[in-house]
Structures are given as structure tokens and as C-alpha cells.
Amino acid sequence: MDRSLFLLLLLLDGNSPVGCRLSCGSQRCATYIYGRMGSRDLRLLKNITSAYVLECSRCRLTAPTAGEIQPASFSTTCCPIPIEYSPQSEHQVYRRHGDFRPYGDDEDHDHETPMTFRRFMGFTAMAFLWTGSQIPVYLFGEREACGIPPYIYRDIGGTDRWIWFVLANLLALAGICPFVGSLSDLIGRRYVAIIGSSLICIGMIISSTAKTMNVFIGGMAIAGAGAGINELTALAATSEMAPTRKRGKYVAILIFTIVPFCPSVLWGQLISYHSNWRYVGALAGGWNGLGLLMTLLFYFPPPRVNSLGLSKAEIISRIDFVGGFLSIAGLVIFLAGLQWGGYQYAWNTAHVLVPLIIGFFLMVAFALWEVYGAKYPIFPSRIKQEPRILGLTLLITFISGANFFSIIMFWPTQAFNVYGQDPVGVGLRSLPVGFGILTGAFVTLWLLSLLKGHNKALMIVSSCLMTAGCGAMSIARVDNLHQLWGILIVASLGIGGIVVPASIMTTIICPDDLIATISALTLSIRVVGGGIGYTIYYNVFINKFIPNANHYIGGVMLEKLHITNMTYIAGAIQLTGISLLEGLRQIPGIAGNEAAYQAVVTAGQIAYAESYKWVYYTSIAFGVLSILAACGLGSIEKYMDEHVAVVIH
Known part of the structure; x- marks a missing residue:
């Protein structure tokens, strides 16, 4: 022709x-x-x-x-x-x-898109989504007792269940991510992001106005679902708008926008101490409201290639509702049982065993459904373009989640319970963690782009820093805080070098149309790893703290203060365990005696210090596994080109 x-x-x-x-x-x-x-x-x-x-x-x-x-x-x-x-x-x-x-369009995807006002504001909207997804739990309680939970349960009660406002947030985040990631790749980021921001705003309103702990927990769960949506949206959207070779740099700049909230413990303490803890929720809700407005006004991505040319009915038919139900229900129920075990209920009770068993079988059913039943599965087989790199990176993400929790959940409580409860001091002692993790993530992401790959070397170095730093935290005593600053920075740099960079590495080796799906998977795995790690660490800690508290606090009260009433001794141990030290002044034999009060407080600090070190010993095992996995990684250098997945002018 x-x-x-x-x-x-x-x-x-x-x-x-x-x-x-x-x-x-x-x-x-x-x-x-x-x-x-x-x-x-x-x-x-x-x-x-x-x-x-x-x-x-x-x-x-x-x-x-x-x-x-x-x-x-x-x-x-x-x-x-x-x-x-x-x-x-x-x-x-x-x-x-x-x-x-x-x-799915006629755009030039092989060269970096020039920066325009519309494109810049799209990135800015993603920055608001990213920071907005982090700050509710940062300000309210990811640092547990060193943050503002004591102010909250003094006001609305719930000393026996307050930890669930942190856990409910994380469970909702982990549960919602896989389904929403797949949904976002199908129907687009804009409307999913709007829903996420709206959920956080609603959750903050509910929590900030709560009169009981149960209502507060419900609000944090809603905010957690929104946080999961917005975190994966921000990471996925920024990754796909950046050239593949420069994804590390673009995401590094994105996560750097959290800098104003790195001293979140300090801000939360100051707001709660000088005003009211409810204004913390107002701050988080207002910030997310601004992010919602930015998304509405400036973020207009092109139609998704996954649904190009499909009718609404066809799009709906491609949503894996069964897989979504099984994944959400399985993850949430299993993790809930895991958190109950050893904390509120014994491991051999029905309250723990039933959700663990049901959650496990639901997750097995989800896996079988995805492989054999789903016509359009949440995790398509195409996602495994580089099976070995993907599998090992996900394993490293899981392990880093566990060690991430060992530092971010336990060090701040340690800083509070071992080194004093002054709000400014507590906030300052938590700064190395926040800034260290941020710096580690920023540097590793930047090097990923600068070196055009070298993911194996970056993960090995980060895993070694994480393992060495977390393990070295075991030297902490009541009298050597000055020795811990450098160790905290090393541990935080290592954790930061894995948590977000590993997720971005997976987006580089997965298909363009599944970036949110893989981001959601890494986010869920990180939280699941953190949840399992936290359960292990907490049970190790509590099994050491109870005998140590009996030995040190009980010993001081019996031998030095000559208090023989076991009810008073048990009360002092309980008050120390929930960080309500002012209540010690009401115990007969301690009341009105400042020296006696200080003696019991010091005994409690020693009991805590002797217990926390076992958490860090345990973290070494996770770190070694991470190093071994990093040594087996392959190179992603061949993918580091100028390709842009989504073009926005």
C-alpha cells in the first residue's frame, strides 16, 4: 500500500x-x-x-x-x-x-516536564497532604506517654485503654491502604485525596470535642483512615509527576516539608501545658483543612490510563470489593488481637485468640481470592517486574517498621519516664529522633537520584546504622543521657534511610499505572511490621518492668520508707506505670515528704531504665535480618531515566 x-x-x-x-x-x-x-x-x-x-x-x-x-x-x-x-x-x-x-495520552513522557505554576501548586498540595497525614498521631500520641496522653486521660478518663487511640489510628491506616491504593490507580488521585483530607478533618473534630475516651478513639480511627489515604496519595502522586531518575530528589523535598512538625512532642506539650490539649486537634484539623482546599483548587491530574475509555459501570466492575473487604477486615482484626495480647488480656484468652484466628484466616482468604478468584485483583501479577528486588525491599520495609517503632514509640516514653517530665525537656529530648529520621530519609532519597540507583549500598548502610544505633540504645541509664544523643542520631538516620526510600524504590521498579498500589502495599507492610514489632517489644518490656518495679519501687518503700502496706506499694507501682507521678504525693508515708517522693520517683526511673534496654536488645535481631536482606538486593540502575509517568503542565 x-x-x-x-x-x-x-x-x-x-x-x-x-x-x-x-x-x-x-x-x-x-x-x-x-x-x-x-x-x-x-x-x-x-x-x-x-x-x-x-x-x-x-x-x-x-x-x-x-x-x-x-x-x-x-x-x-x-x-x-x-x-x-x-x-x-x-x-x-x-x-x-x-x-x-x-x-494513555499524547504527551511527551520521555523528558522532564517544565515546572509551571500549575505543576508547582500540584506538588504543594501533595506536601500539605503528606504533612497533614503525619501530624495528628505525631501531635496526639505516637510518642505515647511523653506526649499529651496524660493530659487527655486526666480530662476524659480512659487510663485503661488510652493506648488504643494510637493503635486505632495505625490499624485504620494499615487496613485501608491496600484497597484505596488500587482504587486510586483506577479512578484517579484527586477524589481519593479529597476523601482522605475530609476524613482527617472529621476525625480531628470528633477527637477534639470528645468527652469520653471511646469517642476520642473513634475520631482517631477515622483520622487514621484519612492519613493512610493521604500519605500514599502524596508519595504516589509526587513519584509519578517526577522523572524516574529524579524521583528520589522530588520525594526528598516532599518529606522535608514536615520540618516544622519535627518537634511535635514539644509543640504538643507546650499547647497542652499552657492551654488545652483540645487545641492540638484544632491545629491538626486546620492544617488538613488547608490541604483539602489546596487539593480542590490546584491538583488536577489527567485521567488514569487504567480507566481510559471505560464507562462508569466498567470502572465499578474493576473494583475488587471482595478483596477490599477481606484485606481491611483481616488486617484490622488480626492486628487488634495482636495488640490486645499481653497488654489488656492474656494471650490464651478468647479476647486475643479469636481475633488472631479470624484475622489470619481472612488474610489467607484474601491471598487465595487474589490469586484464584479476582478478575481484577488489588495486586496484579504485573506488579512483580523485579520479583527479587521487590520481595527483599518489602522484607526490609517490614523489618524497618519494627525498628522504627522501637525508637519512635519507646524512646520518647523512656525520655519521659527515666529523665524527667518537664514538658520542654521532654520535647527537646525527642528532637534527635524527628530530625534524624527526616535527615536520613532526605539524604538517602537524594543519593538515590544522584547516584542513579545504588539501592543495594544505600540499604546496607542504612540497615547497619539502624541496627547499631538501636542496639547501642541499650546502654541507657538514669545518669548517662549525654551519651545517648549521638546514638539516637545514628539510629534515626538508619531508620529514616529505609522507611520512605524503600517505598520509592518499589515505585521505580513497578508499572507506572500501579504506583499507588505498590505505595499502599509498602505502607501497610511497614505498619504491620511496626505492629508486630511493637507487640514483641511491649511484651518484652512489660515482662521486665513488672519485676523491676516490684524490686526497685517496692524495695525503696519497704526498706527505706518503711511502708509495709501492700496496697500502698501496689498503688505507687501502678501510678508510676501510667506516668501519673503527682499521685504519689497522696499515698500515706509519701504525702508531705518530698524526700520520700523523690526516692520513689528515682526508684521508678531505675526500674524503667533496666526494662527499656531489653527492647533494644531485641531490636538487634530485626536489624540483622534487614542487613542480610539488603545484601541480596539487585540494581535498579536500568530504570533510572528521564521517563515521567504522569505529565501535568
Whole structure:
């Protein structure tokens, strides 16, 4: 067939774009390809050109037409890219490297998009979503007793269950992520982000106005669901708007926006001490309200390639509701049982065993459904482009989640219970953790882009720092706080070098249209790892603290203060355990005697110090596993190019 006649047919067809919109080296390729056409016209064109060979005008390489195209024919950046056509939906998707980089538009995806006001404001909106997803639990309680929980349960009660406002937030976050990540890849980021910000605002309103602890916990759970949505949206959207080679730098800048909230313990303490803890919720809610407004005004990504050309009914049919239910229910129920065990209920009680068993079988059912039952699974098999790198990176993410919790959940309580409860002092002692994790993440992400990969070396170094730092925290005593500053920084740098960078590495090796799905998976695995790690650490800690408290606090009261009433001794131990030290002044034998009060407080600090070190000993085992996994990683260098997954001008 004459080439001019072929081009004329395209020119005469009103539904098809004229001219190739795909990049070819430094200029546009002159080869013409068919685009969006009706099924009848498309079949006609394919029949007419069945023997025709398309030719790239720049490199002069040839490839067969759509009916005969082989993915291997298009391994170079200059060759025409095949078109995938779905007769059911009558939509086409340009694909390069097989299923790895699908194109659903006529934009240039092979060069970095110039920074425009609209694009800059899109990144700014993502920064608000990112910070907004972190600050509710940072301000309210991820640092547990050293933050503001004592102010809260003094006001609304709930000393026996207050820890659940932290756990409910994290459980909701972990449970919602896998389903919402897949949903975001299908229907788009904008509306999912709006829902996430709205949930956080609603959760903060409920928690800030709560009169009982149960209501407060409910509000934090709602905020946790929104936080999970917004964190994965911010990471996924920023990753896909950045060139693959520069993803590390773009995400590094994104996470750096959390700097004003790194002293979150200090801010929470100062607000609660000088005003009212409810204003903490007002701050978090107001910030997320601003993020919601920014998203509404400035974030308008193009339609998702996954749903291009599909009707609303077809889009809904591709949502894995069964998988979503099984994943959410399984994760939440299993993790709830895990957190109950050894904390509120014995491990052999029905209250712990029933949710553990039900949650486990629901997760098994989810895995079986995804493999054998789901037509459009939440985690498609295409996500495993690099199975070994993906598997080991997810393992490192799981382990880092456990060690992340050993520092972020236990050190601040240790700073509070061992080194004093002055609000400013508590806040200052927590600064190395916040800034260390941020710096570790920023530096590792920046190096990932600067070195064009080298993910293996970066993960090994970060894992070694994490293991050495967390293990060295075991030297902490009542009298050596000055020795811990450097150790805290080392541990935090290592943890920060894994927590977010590992997630970004997985987005680099997964298909463009599944970036939110893989981000959600890494986020859930991190929280699950943290939840399991926290359970292990807490049970290790509590099994050491109870005998240590009996020995040190009971010993001081019996031998030095000559208090023999076991009820008074048990009361002193209980008050020390929940960090309500002022209550000690009401115990007969201590009341009105400052020296006696200080003696009991010091005994409690020693009991805590002797117990916390076992948490850090345990963390070494997790760290060693992380180092071994990092040593087995492969290189991602071949993916570090100028490709942009989503173009926003």
C-alpha cells in the first residue's frame, strides 16, 4: 500500500489524531499511527495495513504494524510504540517495555516536564497532604506517654485503654491502604485525596470535642483512615509527576516539608501545658483543612490510563470489593488481637485468640481470592517486574517498621519516664529522633537520584546504622543521657534511610499505572511490621518492668520508707506505670515528704531504665535480618531515566 494513501486515510478520519505524539530522541517522530477510533474503522485500518511496515523517520528502524507487534521490537527509545486495543472498551493505551510503562495520552513522557505554576501548586498540595497525614498521631500520641496522653486521660478518663487511640489510628491506616491504593490507580488521585483530607478533618473534630475516651478513639480511627489515604496519595502522586531518575530528589523535598512538625512532642506539650490539649486537634484539623482546599483548587491530574475509555459501570466492575473487604477486615482484626495480647488480656484468652484466628484466616482468604478468584485483583501479577528486588525491599520495609517503632514509640516514653517530665525537656529530648529520621530519609532519597540507583549500598548502610544505633540504645541509664544523643542520631538516620526510600524504590521498579498500589502495599507492610514489632517489644518490656518495679519501687518503700502496706506499694507501682507521678504525693508515708517522693520517683526511673534496654536488645535481631536482606538486593540502575509517568503542565 502506498504510504501517502495510508497517511491520507488517517487525515480523513476525524476521530484519529494526526501525527505521532511520541518522543523520538530529541525531536518528534514523523511516523503516523492510529489513535482513538471506532471499532469498525479500526478493524478496517488494521486490515488495510496488515502488511504495512511503520518506519521511524529518525532512526530508520522498522517494526510491524499493530497486528504483528512484538514487545521486544520496541526496546529502544526511538522505535514506534505498540498500541493495545480493547474491543470491549474501545480504548487504546500506548505501551513501552511491555506492560511496564503504559501511555494513555499524547504527551511527551520521555523528558522532564517544565515546572509551571500549575505543576508547582500540584506538588504543594501533595506536601500539605503528606504533612497533614503525619501530624495528628505525631501531635496526639505516637510518642505515647511523653506526649499529651496524660493530659487527655486526666480530662476524659480512659487510663485503661488510652493506648488504643494510637493503635486505632495505625490499624485504620494499615487496613485501608491496600484497597484505596488500587482504587486510586483506577479512578484517579484527586477524589481519593479529597476523601482522605475530609476524613482527617472529621476525625480531628470528633477527637477534639470528645468527652469520653471511646469517642476520642473513634475520631482517631477515622483520622487514621484519612492519613493512610493521604500519605500514599502524596508519595504516589509526587513519584509519578517526577522523572524516574529524579524521583528520589522530588520525594526528598516532599518529606522535608514536615520540618516544622519535627518537634511535635514539644509543640504538643507546650499547647497542652499552657492551654488545652483540645487545641492540638484544632491545629491538626486546620492544617488538613488547608490541604483539602489546596487539593480542590490546584491538583488536577489527567485521567488514569487504567480507566481510559471505560464507562462508569466498567470502572465499578474493576473494583475488587471482595478483596477490599477481606484485606481491611483481616488486617484490622488480626492486628487488634495482636495488640490486645499481653497488654489488656492474656494471650490464651478468647479476647486475643479469636481475633488472631479470624484475622489470619481472612488474610489467607484474601491471598487465595487474589490469586484464584479476582478478575481484577488489588495486586496484579504485573506488579512483580523485579520479583527479587521487590520481595527483599518489602522484607526490609517490614523489618524497618519494627525498628522504627522501637525508637519512635519507646524512646520518647523512656525520655519521659527515666529523665524527667518537664514538658520542654521532654520535647527537646525527642528532637534527635524527628530530625534524624527526616535527615536520613532526605539524604538517602537524594543519593538515590544522584547516584542513579545504588539501592543495594544505600540499604546496607542504612540497615547497619539502624541496627547499631538501636542496639547501642541499650546502654541507657538514669545518669548517662549525654551519651545517648549521638546514638539516637545514628539510629534515626538508619531508620529514616529505609522507611520512605524503600517505598520509592518499589515505585521505580513497578508499572507506572500501579504506583499507588505498590505505595499502599509498602505502607501497610511497614505498619504491620511496626505492629508486630511493637507487640514483641511491649511484651518484652512489660515482662521486665513488672519485676523491676516490684524490686526497685517496692524495695525503696519497704526498706527505706518503711511502708509495709501492700496496697500502698501496689498503688505507687501502678501510678508510676501510667506516668501519673503527682499521685504519689497522696499515698500515706509519701504525702508531705518530698524526700520520700523523690526516692520513689528515682526508684521508678531505675526500674524503667533496666526494662527499656531489653527492647533494644531485641531490636538487634530485626536489624540483622534487614542487613542480610539488603545484601541480596539487585540494581535498579536500568530504570533510572528521564521517563515521567504522569505529565501535568
